[in-house]
Amino acid sequence: MLKIIETERLYLRQFITEDASHFFAMNNDPEVIRYTGDPPFTNQDAAHKFITNYDAYAKYGLGRYAVIRKEDDTFLGWCGLKYHPDKRVVDIGYRFYKNYWNKGYATESARGCIQYAFNVLKYPSLVAHAAVNNKSSHNVLEKCGMDIVKEIDYDGQRVLLYKLENSLYDLKNITAEDTWPVRHPVLRAGRPLEDVYMEADEKESTFHLGIYFKDQIVGVASFMKDHNPIFKGVQSRLRGMAVLPEYRKRGLAAMLLKRGEEILRSKGQDVLWFNARIAAVNFYKEQGYTTFGSEFDIPKVGPHYVMKKQL
Structure with missing residues (x-):
């Protein structure tokens, strides 16, 4: 198990096969995937296949990470980075079990990912996409210091494009x-x-x-x-x-x-x-x-x- 990022209450690690059950459960909650554009997994095997085929760490040296609460090693959701080779940009994204919403976990993990992307991976900027009506996601990104660039079409829906420059x-x-x-x-x-x-x-x-x-x-x-x-x-x-x-x-x-x-x-x-x-x-x-x-x-x-x- 490779830990990538630590914050006050959390640590972020690479996905492991045991995470498949969590991916299946989260993506089968309509409220969790309401603004994501992702369909639910058809079964546990589909979620397991997604995890085993996830190659971003090896391919780009970054990726989405499991968010784990330090005090009890509870899986809360995921947060992390995604490299878009066609545009040469990295975006930040997150998804959590509904039980862990409104507790500051998304903001805390996103801030950790931003610091990792800027200080360790040395990216000059990050972007993020949040559905126009997803007010909770807008709040997270704004707390992380990201600024709205414009409204765009992304993955078949209208979203606000955010960006944050690396001051280093x-x-x-x-x-x-x-x-x-x-x-x-x-x-x-x-x-x-x-x-x-x-x-x-x-x-x-x-x-x-x-x-x-x-x-x-x-x-x-x-x-x-x-x-x-x-x-x-x-x-x-x-x-x-x-x-x-x-x-x-x-x-x-x-x-x-x-x-x-x-x-x-x-x-x-x-x-x-x-x-x-x-x-x-x-x-x-x-x-x-x-x-x-x-x-x-x-x-x-x-x-x-x-x-x-x-x-």
Whole structure:
């Protein structure tokens, strides 16, 4: 039994097969699943199959967790995190036996999960979804400091989308030299430090962005004026985008890109283009960029595509 999180009254652990009976019972209470959009399990075997097939811990390093009361090891419900690879975001969710509602357990466990996601897993933000009429869930999320973003359709129902930013992160303008601790190990590993320098780094029109976790710089990107003859308009080029390996798949690169695009628009730029490594092409497509021409090779670096977005 692997405990993940501890709070004053509770501990949260990974699911075990014995939890199947609780999942079956909770999901067969119409009041418990009223706002979830989930159907009840057809039988105990279906609940058991769900538990045994639950692979989020191994796949993403996080998941939903059983909420256990410390004083008597009672199973109260579940609370935890869910990674959405298509959007590269993590949501927080919870579900409890009706007998344990209105006792602060949902808020306490959710706060524990938020601290775990921000301090240990180092995610820059969390989202949550609560059905429009689910006032109890809104209260929990608001007590946890989450803010309403907008009303959306989610899993076939109207919900309020909530979001909470991790205050341990700071995205700011930096110098070219500040980018080196990330550029060098990620983009120029095994090569001399001077290889991280780019000719346009010190130009007045160039700006560099960095994301810090606490006091450590963990992601960087540089934006510089550069004209590609295959495109029209006032152009800038992205170079040196990099995130340290232990901070990847957390949405940091998208944050850097979004901030850079905002700055470029404010400066009257029309186009952002760059040479994208093959491994990153799908990520940039998700951000609205398009490939142009054929694959080509950059010596000592590898195969690339030219990519572009109209700002």
